[in-house]
Amino acid sequence: MSLSVADEAGLDVVRQLEKNRIVAIRGNDADVMDQILDEKFLYINHDGTLYNKHSYTNAVRTHELTYSSDFDLTETDRRVDGDVIILIGMMLGHARLAGDQQVYHLRNMRVWRARGSEWKLLAWQSSILWRPPEYSTSSP
DSSP, rough: OOOOHHHHHHHHHHHHHHHHHHHHHHTOOOHHHHHHHEEEEEOOOOOOOEEEHHHHHHHHHHEEEETTTTTTEEESSSEEEEEEEEEEHHHHHHETTTTEEEEEEEEEEEEEEEEEEEEEEEEEEEEEEOOOOOOSSSSO
């Protein structure tokens, strides 16, 4: 499916912002994250903890949450609908949350929204990849 010129331009901007955000996350730079996140930002991490913009950047600022330099976000799919762009991919790497080591190999979705001429990260959600149960087709 081909995108319009405007949708391609928006996607290019969001992809660059994602690169900037990854650098900020790796550097635990809450000030840069604060500029990228929408005022209505919502993050649900892999264990269901809910963060808004303030609680998320505060967790980074106070080092309750610290990311390692191997943190990465990939893009495996995307949806563009005017002023909304959804990126689907993987979240990989390590972090510390409240002193506990976190290992990330998670599927995630990031929702970006145009706010005037700027794109802001509106929502981010991560999910553990569970293997489906194996079923036997043979009778006992």
